[in-house]
Amino acid sequence: MENRRIIITWIAITIAVMFALPFAVARLASECSGMALCMILFFIVNPIYSAILGFRCGRNIRQMWNLPLVSSIAFLAGTWLFFDIKEVWFIIYASVYLIIGWTVMEISKYLNKRNIQNN
Numbered sequence: 001m002e003n004r005r006i007i008i009t010w011i012a013i014t015i016a017v018m019f020a021l022p023f024a025v026a027r028l029a030s031e032c033s034g035m036a037l038c039m040i041l042f043f044i045v046n047p048i049y050s051a052i053l054g055f056r057c058g059r060n061i062r063q064m065w066n067l068p069l070v071s072s073i074a075f076l077a078g079t080w081l082f083f084d085i086k087e088v089w090f091i092i093y094a095s096v097y098l099i100i101g102w103t104v105m106e107i108s109k110y111l112n113k114r115n116i117q118n119n
Helices: 002-030 031-064 065-081 088-118
Strands: none
Touching: 002 031, 002 065, 031 065, 031 088, 065 088
């Protein structure tokens, strides 16, 4: 039951970061500030969030391995829906976020195993 609550919490955060933030940038920001906010979102916020999510998923990889995938799909859906363009580069960004999430997840899994063995 506790794991289910953790997974639902991370899905809610993922929807907020990867789906709602592109909506906010696309609909609420002016053109000038919108471009700067997009760059911050795509190059800073989303990669950092993908790494944080991956690190957390590494603690319980059996049940949370798919959350980086959900995060990438939410990003792709949000950008395609709210920016109203089906740009191929969004697929590349989503793939990079997925790779970041899964790579950090494997690193976290390795670090957790190593800490368990040292204790």
